[in-house]
Structure formats: structure tokens, C-alpha cells
Amino acid sequence: MSNVIELDHYIGGKWSPSKSGEALKVINPATGATMANVPMASYTDVGAAVSAGRAAFRQWRATPVTDRIRYLFAFREKLEYYFEEIARSITEECGKTINESRGELRRGIENVEVACGAPILMQGYNNEDIASGIDEHMIRQPLGVVVAITPFNFPGMIPLWFLPYAVATGNCFIFKPSEKVPQTSAWLVRLLDEVGLPAGVVQLVHGGKEAVDALIEHPGTQAVSFVGSTAVARYVYAQSAAKGKRAQCQGGAKNIAVVLEDAVMDMTSTIVADSAFGCAGQRCLANSLAVTVGGAKGVFTEAMIEAARTRRVGYGLDEDSEMGPVITPESQSYIEGLVDVSEREGANVLVDGRGKVVDGFRNGNWIFPTLIDNVDSASTFAQTEVFGPVFGLMHTDDLDGAIELINSQNYGNMACLFTSSGAAARQFRYAANAGNIGINLGVAAPMAFYPFSGWKDSFFGSLHAQGRHGVEFYTQTKVVVERWPSGWSRKF
Ligand code: NAD
DSSP states (O other), X not given: OOOOEEOOEEEXXXXXXXXXXXXXXXXXXXXXXXXXXXXXXXXXXHHHHHHHHHHHHHHHHHSOHHHHHHHXXXXXXXXXXXXXXXXXXXXHHHOOXXXXXXXXXXXXXXXXXXXXXXXXXXXXEEEEEEETTEEEEEEEXXXXXXXXXXOSSOTTTGGGGTHHHHHHTTOEEEEEOOTTSHHHHHHHHHHHHHTTOOTTSEEEOOOSHHXXXXXXXXXXXXXXXXXXXXXXXXXXXXXXXXXXXXXXXXXXXXXXXXXXXXXXXXXXXXXXXXXXXGGGGOSTTOEEEEEEETTHHHHHHHHHHHHHHHOOBOOTTSTTOSBOOOSOHHHHHHHHHXXXXXXXXXXXXXXXXXXXXXXXXXXXXXXOOEEEEOOOTTSHHHHSOOOSSEEEEEEXXXXXXXXXHHHXXXXXXXXXXXOSOHHHHHHHHHHOOOSEEEESOSOOOOOTTSOOOOEETTEESSSOSSHHHHHHHTEEEEEEEEEOOOTTGGGO
């Protein structure tokens, strides 16, 4: 008997086979084994989900917010109960280590917890007597059916950047996870089904471009949240705007860490190596380049060589592994190709992770930590998102030069500074053009109660994911100006 799971969409409160007849394999990136077949939704599948969402919306928005969040409290308990199983699912389909999977799930759960504050978060404001006997109020109302399209690299966390806020504020939510990692999403939906969330409030459609186009184009959807590569983020943003929908689209990144001479060097190299090689570099907040300033060059380079050489690469379910594989063989070839190009463009490969294999896992997509030096600011490597465990070094004379390098990038997801100087830190946070800043931190991931603030080509839109921004994104403001004539006021 085959162990391959046949996945279904979840539409109108039921697990539903796809009408399209098309499916893709879901492959464990460490073992190469096929774990599941994922259906590719057609316009018909998406149409059915939007209709079910629209049918559910009337009742859901009329459900008091205090009752809506009770489902989220129950969902949170389920996530805690099945925490290890879900973390395992993340590792199996996405490749990261089990500890990294636990970490991302924890950050996802924090978003559920924050969204439980919806009774306060979605409050409006008011004034009495804006004119004699006339009052004015602003209230927030849900949009209707809203959509999220998510990437492969955080299958447990990124859907939860959106789902809890959308649902708590009274919307019906349809999400389309990456076709490479659909099983963790199925876990999330299974738990929402178990807590009795009404049919149509959260729905799952699997698929690729056709499903995305159908979700954007359908006149019954009101807003689109997207996380993925910049090219697709830009496309989804433009398509959504053309249809008159609000959109928040998070894209790719090229995050630079600046290391000053006065940084605490052993801490800095440990943190930067974790950022660069953690999750096999497949984090939108991975440091991809360091710029050393002045005398930081020698000691930092030596420490990074040591960190790259000694990181334990292996199957993510093995508790000793410190780094897993990359997501697909295509991704592996792309990343190795970028190292080849860098060499041709004059960079020196100090630690070479190409062409390596983990014992017992010959079919995995392995690249070991790779370190390249003397990256030129005009080179392909300096300008291109790698999304793999390859870290580049550049060197400059002063902090101004390092900030200039950051600001010349098209991306603006995160920039980090390592220093002991408060004045340097202040200058950096003031002048670096990136939406997330880390001072002596290598993965400056905003907590659930802060916006995930990408800039430039890393984000298209105005309201980001998470926290208050999430609540604002999923609600529209209505302003009411009212006069209630009474015996007393009639004389005015
Ligand atoms: P991707 O752009 O390939 O896919 C993202 C989603 O878009 C998936 O659901 C996919 O099915 C869909 N998609 C792919 N091609 C499409 C097309 N042509 N038209 C419509 N939809 C399409 O991204 P990925 O490889 O899954 O994820 C990695 C990327 O995501 C990296 O660039 C990374 O930096 C970025 N990312 C950004 C953030 C952030 O917060 N800025 C967070 C995580 C990941």
C-alpha cells in the first residue's frame, strides 16, 4: 500500500477533491521521497470557495467579536496540543531543522494570541459635539472575503501572519499555500475544523499560478495578502490594484550586516552565521552579505570561516542537525550557479559547500555552508537574492560607506549593525533604508504586535502583516456623523 497522501482542498467546511484533475508531488527535500500529491485548483475550485466564503460572511460579521475570538483561543490550544506533530510536518516538507520548525510555529502562535485582542485592536474613535448636538464616530468593519498566498519557507508561521487577524475582524479567509509545502496548511485547517469554526470562514485551496489568478480576478474577493519572491509580489500587487482590491505583497530580500571594529566579535560571528546559514539561508531575514568596516575584516572573516566549516548539516528531524537541505534540486542548481558566477566575477570562495552530500541522504538537495570573499558591489551576487546558505563578504573604510551600500540595494527588508557604539547604532537606524533594523541582531523579525516592515522591492503596499497593521488592512473605516433631535436640542 502506498504511503503517499492525496491532499484535498477545504471548501465550505468540507474536504473536497479538486475539479481540475491536475496534481503535483510533494517531495521531502532531505530524502527525495514523495510524501503527498497536491491538487492544483482551477477557476471552478476557486469559484466554489469564494461562493462559500460569501455565503458565510453575513453571519460571521454579525457574530460578536468576543465570540469570534473564542474560536481562536480554542485554535491556539489545539496548536499547542499538536505542536510537535506540526513542527515535524514543517521539517518534513520544507527541510529546516526541527528546532527551527518549533521556532517558526511559536512565532505563528503568537499571532493567534495577538489577534485575540481584536475587541480592543479594532476599536474606532469618536467625538461628541463636533457641532452643537452632533457627534462623530469612526468604526471599523470587515471587508468580506479576503485571500492570502504564501511561500514555501515558513509553512507554519506565514499563514498565521494573516489568518487570525482576518477572521477575528469578521472576514472570511481563503488561503493558498505554496504547492511545495501544502501539508502544514492542511494541519492548520484540520484544527480549525476540530474547534467548530463555521463552514466558509476559513478555506484552503491548493495550487499555483492559475489558483492565484483566479483568487485575484474573482469579483467576490476584496483583499489580497501575498508573501513570496519580488517578481511575483510585484505581479500580484499590480493585478490586485487593477481589480480595485487592496493588497499587501511582501517580496524578496538581500540583507546586509555591517560589522564595526568595536563589535563583540565572537557574539557577532555566531549571530551572523546563524542568520546566514540557519534555515539553510532560506529566510527572507537571512543575512546574505556582511560589510566589515576598517579593522573588523580579519577577525570577522576568520570567525566566519570557522562557523561555516563546523556547522552540522543533516536531516532536519535529527535533533543534532544545525542545517537542512534547500527546497528543490532546481533551487540547489540555482544557488550553486550563483557561486560559480561569483567566482567568475572575481570573488574568492573561502569555504565551498558545492557538490556535498549527507551520508544516508544521497537524494537530498544539499549545499553546505559557503563563504565567499571580496564580493564587488556591482557583482551579480551583491545584487541578487540567493535564498540559500551562501554568505558574501565585502569590506569598506567607514560606516557611511557601508550605509551607502545598503541604500544602493533595490531590496529593503532588513539591515543589521554590529557595534558597541550607541552613536553608530543611532546613525545606522536613522539612515539605513530598510524596513526592519537589527542592532546586534541577525534576524530582526518583528514580534506579532509589530508590523513586518519591508521597504523598497521587498514590499508593495502600505499596511504590512501582523498586529495593528493586520487589523487595519482587514477592516474598512466608516465615519458616522449623527444628530439626535431631543426636546432640549430642538431649540438649536
Ligand atoms: P514564490 O514567489 O515562488 O511563490 C510564492 C507563492 O506565489 C506560492 O504560493 C506560489 O504558488 C505562488 N506563485 C509562484 N509563481 C507564481 C506566478 N507566476 N503567479 C502567481 N503566483 C505564483 O516564492 P517561494 O519560492 O515560495 O518563497 C521564497 C521567496 O519568498 C523568497 O524570495 C523570499 O525572500 C520571499 N519571502 C519573503 C518574505 C517577506 O516577509 N518579505 C517572507 C518569506 C519569504
